[in-house]
Amino acid sequence: MSEVARQGASGQGTPRKPDNAIKWGDAVTGYLLALPAVVALLYLRVIPAVDALWESFHQRSLFDQTQKMFVGLENYVFLFTQSPTFLQSVKVTLLFVVLTVAVQTVVALALAVLFTQKGWGMSFWRTLVFLPITIPTAVSAVVWGTAFRGDGIINGFLLRLGLDPQPFLASSSQALWSITILASWIGVGYWMVFLIAGLKDIPDEVKEAASLDGAGAFRTFFSITLPLLRRPLAFVVVANTVANFLQFVPAAILTQGGPQDSTRFVMYEIYTQAYVQGDVSLADTQIVLVLCVLLAIVAVQFRLLKAKD
Amino acid sequence: MKHSPTITQTSRSKMQATLAVARLTVAALAFTAISASVGIAQDAALTGADVKGPVTLRMVSCCKPTYFGPAVDEWNKANPDIKIEQEVIPFAQLNDILESRLRSQDSTFDILIVDPPRTAAFAAKRYLKDLTAAFTDKVKDKINPESLNAVTFQNKLYAIPVFNSTQILIYNSDMLEKAGIKPPSIKPEERTTWEQVVADAKTVKEKLKVEYGIGFSQGQSYYQLQPIIMSAGGETGLSGPNNLTPNVNNDAWKKAMSWYGGLFATGIAPRGVPFTQMDAIFTSGKAPFLATSTDRVREFQKQNLKFGVAAFPKFAGGKAYTPCDSFALGLNPYSKHQVQAAKFLEWIGTTKEGGFASAAESPNVPANLLIRDEVSMQMEKAGTNLTGLTDLIKFETSNTCVHRPASVAYIQFETAFTQKNMDIVNGADAATSLDAMQNQLKTDFSRIR
Numbered sequence: 001m002s003e004v005a006r007q008g009a010s011g012q013g014t015p016r017k018p019d020n021a022i023k024w025g026d027a028v029t030g031y032l033l034a035l036p037a038v039v040a041l042l043y044l045r046v047i048p049a050v051d052a053l054w055e056s057f058h059q060r061s062l063f064d065q066t067q068k069m070f071v072g073l074e075n076y077v078f079l080f081t082q083s084p085t086f087l088q089s090v091k092v093t094l095l096f097v098v099l100t101v102a103v104q105t106v107v108a109l110a111l112a113v114l115f116t117q118k119g120w121g122m123s124f125w126r127t128l129v130f131l132p133i134t135i136p137t138a139v140s141a142v143v144w145g146t147a148f149r150g151d152g153i154i155n156g157f158l159l160r161l162g163l164d165p166q167p168f169l170a171s172s173s174q175a176l177w178s179i180t181i182l183a184s185w186i187g188v189g190y191w192m193v194f195l196i197a198g199l200k201d202i203p204d205e206v207k208e209a210a211s212l213d214g215a216g217a218f219r220t221f222f223s224i225t226l227p228l229l230r231r232p233l234a235f236v237v238v239a240n241t242v243a244n245f246l247q248f249v250p251a252a253i254l255t256q257g258g259p260q261d262s263t264r265f266v267m268y269e270i271y272t273q274a275y276v277q278g279d280v281s282l283a284d285t286q287i288v289l290v291l292c293v294l295l296a297i298v299a300v301q302f303r304l305l306k307a308k309d
Numbered sequence: 310m311k312h313s314p315t316i317t318q319t320s321r322s323k324m325q326a327t328l329a330v331a332r333l334t335v336a337a338l339a340f341t342a343i344s345a346s347v348g349i350a351q352d353a354a355l356t357g358a359d360v361k362g363p364v365t366l367r368m369v370s371c372c373k374p375t376y377f378g379p380a381v382d383e384w385n386k387a388n389p390d391i392k393i394e395q396e397v398i399p400f401a402q403l404n405d406i407l408e409s410r411l412r413s414q415d416s417t418f419d420i421l422i423v424d425p426p427r428t429a430a431f432a433a434k435r436y437l438k439d440l441t442a443a444f445t446d447k448v449k450d451k452i453n454p455e456s457l458n459a460v461t462f463q464n465k466l467y468a469i470p471v472f473n474s475t476q477i478l479i480y481n482s483d484m485l486e487k488a489g490i491k492p493p494s495i496k497p498e499e500r501t502t503w504e505q506v507v508a509d510a511k512t513v514k515e516k517l518k519v520e521y522g523i524g525f526s527q528g529q530s531y532y533q534l535q536p537i538i539m540s541a542g543g544e545t546g547l548s549g550p551n552n553l554t555p556n557v558n559n560d561a562w563k564k565a566m567s568w569y570g571g572l573f574a575t576g577i578a579p580r581g582v583p584f585t586q587m588d589a590i591f592t593s594g595k596a597p598f599l600a601t602s603t604d605r606v607r608e609f610q611k612q613n614l615k616f617g618v619a620a621f622p623k624f625a626g627g628k629a630y631t632p633c634d635s636f637a638l639g640l641n642p643y644s645k646h647q648v649q650a651a652k653f654l655e656w657i658g659t660t661k662e663g664g665f666a667s668a669a670e671s672p673n674v675p676a677n678l679l680i681r682d683e684v685s686m687q688m689e690k691a692g693t694n695l696t697g698l699t700d701l702i703k704f705e706t707s708n709t710c711v712h713r714p715a716s717v718a719y720i721q722f723e724t725a726f727t728q729k730n731m732d733i734v735n736g737a738d739a740a741t742s743l744d745a746m747q748n749q750l751k752t753d754f755s756r757i758r
Contacts, residue, residue: 061758062433062434062756062757084745084752150580150581150582151579151582167580170580171736172735257728258732258735259731259732259736259737271405276720278720282756
């Protein structure tokens with residue numbers, strides 16, 4: 001046996017220096033592996049965010065985008081005191097997020113529970129519910145837009161039932177709900193998958209123990225399943241909130257923010273400012289504000305999750 | 310004395326720093342001067358004069374591949390050294406995409422489609438190459454002066470008009486006959502009124518039990534509504550120096566838009582159906598009238614529909630107006646092949662061959678005077694009851710044509726109009742919506758610097 005092998009076999013006499021060298025080498029490898037992600041994060045997230053913050057204190061000339069002047073907080077003041085659309089877009093977005101996250105989470109949870117039961121063709125139904133997420137959002141929007149038309153299939157169905165046809169996207173009181181339905185049709189299957197994974201992680205023994213203790217299905221769900229599902233559920237709520245806060249396609253394709261600004265989501269507002277009005281500085285100011293709101297939402301939700309631990 | 314060397318060093322350092330700043334300033338000034346002179350030189354001349362060998366140009370077009378497709382194909386056959394590839398973008402996204410690409414000084418395309426009322430904003434933002442020197446003599450007497458006027462900003466020509474347009478009223482002859490209604494006249498001097506059209510539409514709807522009375526092909530747009538508003542006594546909506554003062558909530562605007570909203574509220578016009586589907590509403594026999602542009606004539610002829618054409622109506626006691634202008638082609642100021650691209654523009658805009666090729670599949674009114682009447686005549690002859698169409702097109706494009714306002718803020722104006730118009734169509738009060746639009750425009754325009 002060689003000296004080195006002997007040292008290795010006995011586990012004694014291993015010099016400290018080679019050990020440190022290995023750890024240092026591991027660290028270098030780790031850093032190198034992380035480097036592309038860090039660079040991408042910096043380049044794609046951090047630098048644009050800092051750039052948007054810097055830009056928000058300026059105003060560019062509409063006619064020469066290379067010319068800009070420092071205006072301090074003027075853009076922020078404008079948005080909160082003069083802009084005819086910004087506060088409305090924030091209100092609409094918050095309402096939409098509350099509605100959609102509630103609807104999607106409850107329905108996704110119900111479907112996840114249903115599809116983890118033993119029964120015929122469960123995989124098929126699960127795939128069917130998941131399918132809409134594989135369709136591009138723009139295509140889904142066009143399909144639903146046709147269905148929501150005054151002479152569309154939904155009104156045809158309502159008429160068959162003897163009910164009055166509805167204006168849907170043409171009504172300021174129904175348009176947001178209509179888009180909630182569309183967004184939920186797309187999103188429910190996706191979020192359901194995370195909840196199914198969470199449900200499958202719950203050990204059967206725990207449920208069996210509850211059953212032996214005389215707990216019924218209802219009690220088991222609320223006292224065992226739901227608490228143990230807290231983590232995937234929290235992820236679904238947080239990720240879903242962020243995703244719906246950034247909703248854009250249905251407004252751009254179906255309603256252009258109308259009727260009467262009832263579907264003017266904040267991302268559509270930002271897009272309009274940047275590419276229709278050509279006011280990049282104001283769009284960047286809105287981006288900074290959206291970023292702050294999203295960070296606050298995520299922080300609060302993670303804090304709540306931590307507090308429950 | 311002890312500190313003298315330090316003082317001396319400090320002074321020297323300061324001097325060196327001052328000199329360095331001075332050098333930098335001089336260098337910066339020189340660089341600015343050079344850049345400026347280069348900029349002027351680039352403005353005066355077209356790029357690509359020194360390029361030898363075959364080139365492939367990229368053209369950003371819009372709406373339908375057929376608008377410029379036949380012309381591009383014919384050009385490519387005859388000019389293998391200057392090949393053109395077309396990239397077609399939907400009209401709704403055209404402005405946004407061009408804004409984004411030109412702002413980032415994208416040089417990957419050479420020719421762009423230009424919507425004439427956006428010329429002022431694009432020219433002011435330096436998104437279009439100034440074509441005055443290269444084209445002024447070439448377009449004279451060959452392109453409709455009204456069309457040229459629409460792509461001219463501060464006495465500089467920024468695009469070559471290819472199409473012009475006007476509006477007409479198309480009717481379903483069979484439906485009118487069955488309902489016992491006399492068709493409206495194609496003659497401008499016998500132009501019918503909106504009041505009469507609505508009354509007839511109601512009669513047909515009730516007698517023949519059809520779903521609607523009239524459709525508007527571009528009823529979401531300022532383009533189609535402008536002549537209606539102006540016939541009610543309104544102005545363009547923008548006035549004052551540089552057309553930067555909105556005036557959209559006066560009585561005439563409110564009257565016209567209330568009337569228009571009323572058509573949808575009473576079911577005469579279809580609410581909840583996208584305006585892109587209005588042609589289908591007419592062609593499927595769900596409405597007897599369609600207010601539309603002349604390019605529908607040949608489209609409907611191809612579908613073997615039986616229809617008649619009337620002059621675009623006016624309000625009783627009001628003056629007749631029709632919208633005009635249509636797509637032009639401009640040069641990307643960042644293109645490396647402007648000389649080659651200009652050759653295509655010259656061919657399509659100022660020659661008979663180019664004009665006919667552009668009109669082959671997109672029979673809008675050509676802006677090219679060499680072929681305008683011939684194309685109109687072809688359309689007239691292809692129909693059974695279209696006698697007078699050529700004269701109507703000629704009359705409208707020369708006498709009732711009203712341009713959209715030339716303003717650097719036109720895009721904001723048009724966007725706000727479309728949004729408020731859609732609100733009115735969907736049931737919002739016209740007066741309240743126009744008041745809101747007025748305030749919105751004032752606020753938006755206050756940020757223009």
